[in-house]
Amino acid sequence: MFSYYLQLGLRSLRRNPLLTALMVMAIGFGVAASMITYSVFRAVSGNPIPEKSERLFTPQIDSWGPKYNLPGNEPPYALNYVDAMALMRDHKAKRQTMLYPIGLSALPRDAQSVPFNVQGFTAQSDFFAMFDVPFQYGSAWAAADDEQRAAVVVISRKLNDKLFDGANSLGREITLSGHNYRVVGVTENWNPKPRFFTVWSGSSFGEPSDIYIPLSRALDLRIDTAGSNSCRGRIDYQDWDGWLQSNCVWVTPWVQLDSAAEIEQYRQFLEGYAADQQRAGRYGWAPNVRLRNVMQWLDYMQVVPQESSVSLLVALCFFAICLINTIGLLLAKFLRRASEIGVRRALGASRREIYVQYLIEAGAVGLAGGVLGLLLTALGISGIGLLFQPQIARLAHLDLALVGLTLLVSVLATMVAALYPTWRAAQVQPAWQLKSN
Amino acid sequence: MMLQIKPILSALRRHKAGALLIGLQIALTLAIVCNALFIIQQRVAHLSAPSGIDEANLLVIQNDWANKWTTQETDVQVRTDLVALRQLPGVHDAVASNAYPMRGSGWDQFITLTPDQTTPTGDASVYLGDEHFLDTLGVRLVAGRNFRPDEVHPIGNRENVMSPVTIVTKTLADKLFPDGEALGKSIYAMTSTPTVIVGIVDVLQTQSLANWQMKHAYESLIWPLRAASGTGIYYILRAKPGQLAAVRKEAVKTLYAQNRMRIINNDGGVLDYTQIRQRAYDSDYGMAILMGIVCAVLLAITAAGIVGLTSFWVSQRRKQIGVRRALGATRGDILGYFMTENLLISLGGVLLGVVLAIAMNLWLVTRFEMHRLSMFYVLAGVLLLLLLGQGAVLAPAIRASKVSPVEATRSV
Numbered sequence: 001m002f003s004y005y006l007q008l009g010l011r012s013l014r015r016n017p018l019l020t021a022l023m024v025m026a027i028g029f030g031v032a033a034s035m036i037t038y039s040v041f042r043a044v045s046g047n048p049i050p051e052k053s054e055r056l057f058t059p060q061i062d063s064w065g066p067k068y069n070l071p072g073n074e075p076p077y078a079l080n081y082v083d084a085m086a087l088m089r090d091h092k093a094k095r096q097t098m099l100y101p102i103g104l105s106a107l108p109r110d111a112q113s114v115p116f117n118v119q120g121f122t123a124q125s126d127f128f129a130m131f132d133v134p135f136q137y138g139s140a141w142a143a144a145d146d147e148q149r150a151a152v153v154v155i156s157r158k159l160n161d162k163l164f165d166g167a168n169s170l171g172r173e174i175t176l177s178g179h180n181y182r183v184v185g186v187t188e189n190w191n192p193k194p195r196f197f198t199v200w201s202g203s204s205f206g207e208p209s210d211i212y213i214p215l216s217r218a219l220d221l222r223i224d225t226a227g228s229n230s231c232r233g234r235i236d237y238q239d240w241d242g243w244l245q246s247n248c249v250w251v252t253p254w255v256q257l258d259s260a261a262e263i264e265q266y267r268q269f270l271e272g273y274a275a276d277q278q279r280a281g282r283y284g285w286a287p288n289v290r291l292r293n294v295m296q297w298l299d300y301m302q303v304v305p306q307e308s309s310v311s312l313l314v315a316l317c318f319f320a321i322c323l324i325n326t327i328g329l330l331l332a333k334f335l336r337r338a339s340e341i342g343v344r345r346a347l348g349a350s351r352r353e354i355y356v357q358y359l360i361e362a363g364a365v366g367l368a369g370g371v372l373g374l375l376l377t378a379l380g381i382s383g384i385g386l387l388f389q390p391q392i393a394r395l396a397h398l399d400l401a402l403v404g405l406t407l408l409v410s411v412l413a414t415m416v417a418a419l420y421p422t423w424r425a426a427q428v429q430p431a432w433q434l435k436s437n
Numbered sequence: 438m439m440l441q442i443k444p445i446l447s448a449l450r451r452h453k454a455g456a457l458l459i460g461l462q463i464a465l466t467l468a469i470v471c472n473a474l475f476i477i478q479q480r481v482a483h484l485s486a487p488s489g490i491d492e493a494n495l496l497v498i499q500n501d502w503a504n505k506w507t508t509q510e511t512d513v514q515v516r517t518d519l520v521a522l523r524q525l526p527g528v529h530d531a532v533a534s535n536a537y538p539m540r541g542s543g544w545d546q547f548i549t550l551t552p553d554q555t556t557p558t559g560d561a562s563v564y565l566g567d568e569h570f571l572d573t574l575g576v577r578l579v580a581g582r583n584f585r586p587d588e589v590h591p592i593g594n595r596e597n598v599m600s601p602v603t604i605v606t607k608t609l610a611d612k613l614f615p616d617g618e619a620l621g622k623s624i625y626a627m628t629s630t631p632t633v634i635v636g637i638v639d640v641l642q643t644q645s646l647a648n649w650q651m652k653h654a655y656e657s658l659i660w661p662l663r664a665a666s667g668t669g670i671y672y673i674l675r676a677k678p679g680q681l682a683a684v685r686k687e688a689v690k691t692l693y694a695q696n697r698m699r700i701i702n703n704d705g706g707v708l709d710y711t712q713i714r715q716r717a718y719d720s721d722y723g724m725a726i727l728m729g730i731v732c733a734v735l736l737a738i739t740a741a742g743i744v745g746l747t748s749f750w751v752s753q754r755r756k757q758i759g760v761r762r763a764l765g766a767t768r769g770d771i772l773g774y775f776m777t778e779n780l781l782i783s784l785g786g787v788l789l790g791v792v793l794a795i796a797m798n799l800w801l802v803t804r805f806e807m808h809r810l811s812m813f814y815v816l817a818g819v820l821l822l823l824l825l826g827q828g829a830v831l832a833p834a835i836r837a838s839k840v841s842p843v844e845a846t847r848s849v
Contacts, residue, residue, distance in 0.1 A: 022741050029734050067555045103668065105503040105700055114693075115503035117700050178505045221505075224594050224668060234552065235597060235627045243595040306805045307720050310476070311727055314469060317797075318731055321465045325742040328458040332749030387723035420454070 002360065009361030016333065020365065023329050027369025030322030031410045032376030033315040039381060039402055040388055041312045043395035044205070045304045048192035049131065053294035056130065056196075057255050057263070059087065059270055062288035063247055068232035075288055076230065077200040077301075081244040083273075084251035088124070088215075092269045093255035094262070095126040098215055100251050101202040101227035104177040106210075108163065118159060118176065119226065120211035121198070122218040128154070128185070130256050131197065136160070138170045138185035141214060145184075149216040153181035159210040160186045179221060181213060193395055196294050199301045201227035201252050205391040225250045267291050305392060323417045326365075330421040334358055341425055342433025351426040358422040359415055366414025370407040377406055441770075445778045455746050460786040463822055466739045467790025468797050471818040473728035475798070475810050480725045484718040486654075488538050489606075489640025491575025492710035494529070494676045496685055497537045499706050501669030503698040508593030512665040514696060515591075521691050522672060523569075527680030528688075532573040532673050535565045535664045536644045538657075539710075539717040543644025546626040548656070550613060554625075559612050560653040561605070561626065562643035565592060565662040571604070571638065573675045579607060581620045581636035584661035591665040599628055600660040604636035608655035626658070646717055648806060669700075681709060736825055743829035747775065751837040758837055759844030768838040775834035776827060783826035787819045794818065 013020040047053050061083050062075035069075060079087065084098045103119045127133070128140035137160075141152045153174060160169055160183075169183045191208035198204075213223075222240050231248035257263045267289070274287030292300060334341075341354060378398055385393045449456050500518075502511065515533050522531040536543040547557035564570065567589040571578055584602070592598045603624070610619035623631035641657040643650050664670040672692070676684040689701055701707065708716075715722075751758075758771055798810035 019745055022745055026738050026742075029738065033731065033734075103501070105501060107503065114697065115700050117501055117702060177503070226668075231627065233555075233627065234629050236629055237595070238597050240595045242597070305720070307724050310801065310805060311724070314473065314728070314731055317465060317469050318735055321462055321469070321735060322738060324458055324462045324465065325738055328455060328462070328742055328746045331455060331458070332746055336749060336752070387727050389719050389723070424454070 001356070005357045005360040006364060008357060009364045012333075012337070012361060013364065019329055019333055023326050023365050024368045024372055026322040026325045026329075027366060027410050027414055028372030028376055030319035031370060031373035031406055031413070032380055034312075034319045034409070035373065035377045035402060035406050036380035036384065036396070037308070037312040037315040038405075039377075039396040039398070040384065040392060041304070041308050043193060043397075044308050044392060046193065047295060048194055048196045048298075049294060052130075052132065052256075053196075055256055055258055056294050057257055057266070057291050058197075058297055059253050059255060059266070060290040060292070061270060061274055062285065063249065063283065064232045065283065065285045069288075073288065075290060076249040078228070078230075078249040079251045079253055080247055080249050081251060083277075084253060086273065087253055090269070090273070093257055093266055095130045095256040096254065097124040097127040097130060098251050098253050099123045099127065099197065099201075100215075100225040101198060102211075102213070102218060102223050103226035104211065104223070106159070106163070107175045118210040119207070120156075120209035120213070122215040122223070123212050124215055126256075127212065127254075128187075130254060131192075133190050134188040136186045136188050137168045138183070141184045146214050146216055149220050150214060151179065151181045151217055152184045152214060154185040154187060154212040155183055156187050156208060156210050157189055158208070176211065176213075177223070187212075194298060194303045196298055196303075197254055198227065198252065199298065199303055201225070201250065203391070204301075204303050205395065263291065305389075307388065308392070311387070319413070323413055326414060326417045327420060330362060330365075330418050331424060334421045334425040335428075337425075338428050339433045341428040342430045345428065345430035354426040354428075355422055358425050359418055362414050362418030362422070363411055365418075366411035367407070369414060370410030373410050374403060374406050377402070441774055441777055442781070445774065445781060449778065449781070452750065455750065456782050459743060459746055460782050460789065462739055462742055463783055463786030463826065464788075464790035464793055466735050467787055467818050467822050468793035469735060470732050470821065471790075471794040471810060471814045472797050472801065473732045474818065475814045476807075477725045477728045477732075478814070479808060480721040480728075483646070483651075484714075484721040484725075486642070487640055488642035488710075489574075489576055489638070490538055490642070490710075491675060492714075494678060494681055495574065495710050496674040496676065496681060496688065497708045497713065498672040498674065498688060498692070498701060499669065499708075500672055500692065501700040502667060503700055506667050508591055508596065508665050508667065511593065511667055511670075512591035512663060515663060515665055515670065518672065518692055518695050519569075521695055522674060522688060525684060525687050525691060527676050527684040529675040529677050530569050530573040531675070532566045532569045533664045533670050534570070534673055535563070535666070535670065537671055537673055537713070538574075538642035538644065539646060539713050540644045541646070541717055545643075545645065545650065545653075546658075548609070548613065548658075549625045549627075552625050552629055552631075559609050559656045560650070561609055562645065562650070562657040563626070564641070564644075564657060564659045565664045566659055567661065567663050570659055573673055574641070575675060576641050577639040578604075579637050579639050581634070583636060584659075588661040589663055590661070592662040594666045594668060598662055599630050600632055600662055601630070602635045602661060603632045604638060604659045605634050606641050606655055606657045607637055607639055609658060610634065610637050612656065632660075685709070736821075739822075740825050740829040743779065743826055744833060747779065747830050747833040748836070751775070751833050751840075754837075755840050755844050758840040759842055759846075762840065763842035763845040771838040771840070772834050775830055775837055779826050779830040779834075780823070783823050786826075787822055790822070791815055791819065 060075045063080050063083055064076055066073055088098050099121045101121055105115045106118045107115050124146050125140045125143045136157050145152050172183050173180045194204040229248050229250040237243045237246045257266050270289040271287045274289055277283045381396050381398050384396050519531055519533060522528055544563045545560055546563050548559035548561050549557050568584045568586050571583055588602055590598055613624060614622055619634050623633050625631055643657055674684055674688055794815055801807040
């Protein structure tokens with residue numbers, strides 16, 4: 001019966017090619033617009049570290065006070081140097097890292113070539129285990145290297161390819177901005193999207209890092225942050241040391257807390273630390289701390305670009321209008337065949353049969369719309385650089401899931417749209433139709 | 438025509454569903470089109486905001502140092518570089534700075550009128566530059582004076598060299614001193630010592646173009662400081678008219694000839710303002726294009742939907758049309774009937790659409806800090822959709838008017 005109804009449906013669609021084309025195009029455009037914008041939204045709103053996002057937290061401490069805080073008395077997005085060092089020393093979390101973005105210069109081996117820029121982060125040894133950074137060679141530096149302020153570096157596979165032609169470079173030295181570092185690890189290509197750990201201090205969708213060096217070493221060498229630095233009130237420091245003691249925030253802390261008890265404990269520790277600072281007279285206000293996990297942080301920082309949300313919303317509305325359009329056209333199409341339905345009903349077809357027949361016909365329209373939508377989606381994603389910033393556009397891609405979703409959504413949506421016209425078709429009174437002809 | 442409204446209404450009651458669907462489609466289309474047109478206007482206004490600088494002849498070179506130098510060492514190199522750059526035949530003038538207009542992000546500082554004021558009056562984009570800054574960027578001085586060479590000092594990383602004098606934009610001056618008497622007044626840029634406004638420039642675009650800076654649009658200030666950051670600086674070059682391409686070729690070569698221990702990226706290390714604008718506004722271009730496509734396709738689909746459904750109604754009512762024609766209705770009467778019918782449905786649709794458009798905009802305002810929809814766009818949208826409906830219904834209505842009275846006699 002299915003193939004027979006499909007044949008009937010296709011014949012009926014052929015009989016009125018203009019109307020059919022109109023419906024297919026409406027569905028196609030509607031679903032393509034939704035899928036193109038969804039492919040971007042999916043990429044920017046995704047969970048960058050799904051297996052651990054509930055256990056990774058970025059602590060915030062109110063170091064500015066109610067006079068200078070962000071709207072809603074929200075504490076600053078990052079820590080100042082003094083608080084960062086205190087949290088680092090207390091080491092109350094099982095794993096923790098303080099980080100900030102850096103940009104240095106690297107010198108290639110052969111003297112002929114010119115130096116080039118490398119960018120990355122200062123971190124602590126826990127960084128790599130906390131964030132599940134995969135390694136090609138070697139591993140993270142040891143916690144002792146942090147304490148000994150060792151001149152060690154973890155480099156990316158890409159930089160290793162450039163400097164050492166991809167060979168195992170463990171133990172080799174590289175020169176970064178005039179200082180030597182020993183390579184202890186080479187990471188695989190790793191760049192979570194969004195880069196949750198540097199949402200405020202760096203770019204959420206930036207290029208992958210080339211290097212990671214110990215924070216303690218970087219501070220010894222007075223390597224400045226290449227990321228955000230935000231200060232309040234009067235800036236009265238004169239030099240690097242004054243800047244370190246100022247209220248400027250620029251160090252991003254991350255901690256790993258594995259259980260509800262650990263989270264609670266850490267929160268209490270933060271409160272206690274802030275209370276100590278108040279008692280010591282450093283802060284003239286009550287403790288005001290936050291402990292947000294990865295997804296809470298991404299949400300709070302509004303990492304999803306406004307363009308992405310708005311365009312998805314507009315595309316979905318657009319799809320809805322296309323579907324309403326389809327309901328109207330299907331209604332016209334089905335009811336035009338009222339007499340035919342009347343004959344079939346008079347010859348013994350049940351209402352159920354009518355439902356099945358017309359829903360199959362609608363499904364065929366949906367499938368055709370889906371195929372058109374798929375073509376348009378592929379076209380749209382290839383030209384998406386026109387619509388979104390390059391770093392965001394790069395994230396959108398057509399994968400099997402999106403292909404399946406496109407077809408499924410178009411068929412299902414069209415069949416839902418066909419429910420009312422089909423119901424009307426099934427309500428046709430055979431007697432009345434037969435009489436009037 | 439008015440006489441027809443009653444029979445039309447009673448006829449519409451017989452195909453409620455179709456009328457409702459067209460009305461709903463028109464309503465939603467109106468809501469989307471109003472908001473999309475409004476977004477386009479906002480984005481285009483944003484990206485066509487003037488920068489105040491001589492964009493056609495400017496070149497920005499991002500120059501990072503490969504060695505780690507002290508501020509003094511860097512400053513010596515910067516001054517050598519500047520002499521060499523300014524001597525290039527195609528170069529009108531050159532300056533070293535911390536940033537450039539429309540860079541995307543940068544350095545801003547809160548501005549207050551007293552050292553103890555906590556809520557800032559302004560939030561200014563901070564530019565560093567010597568006495569060549571204004572001439573290099575082509576910024577117009579409208580009051581006061583330029584910096585004197587003896588006022589210029591080098592500034593390195595994390596150094597807080599306070600300058601006693603500054604040049605500000607007219608926007609910032611007017612914001613700080615609404616009475617128009619900003620020249621010679623002291624302001625505080627998160628500092629304990631004041632800085633005196635010695636000059637006012639007409640327009641100088643900020644470094645960031647993000648929403649927070651747009652609340653302080655065109656608030657910029659210049660300090661007579663020569664950027665000597667040990668990590669890197671920007672060289673801004675103004676070419677003589679028509680010499681930009683030549684300068685582009687020569688400038689990097691000249692810099693490397695002064696000292697090889699620097700990094701100027703092949704990819705994006707040297708930018709002209711066509712490229713800088715592209716980078717700064719790509720999301721605005723994108724949104725405007727996307728909304729434009731959505732509007733066009735949406736209007737086409739809605740029009741096609743109206744054509745389709747009206748054609749169906751016409752074919753359904755051929756007999757009735759024949760009877761009316763046989764009873765003396767003219768072609769014009771039939772045409773008028775379908776046009777009026779569509780107008781009634783469209784009017785219902787746009788009424789609902791106006792409500793939806795405003796509701797959607799309010800949601801965008803609260804969720805995304807967008808601007809309030811101006812009523813002009815609502816009215817424009819209403820007019821557009823009414824015309825679209827009338828245009829779309831014209832062809833099926835003409836076909837209806839051509840139904841011959843003979844149809845009335847067939848197969849009743």
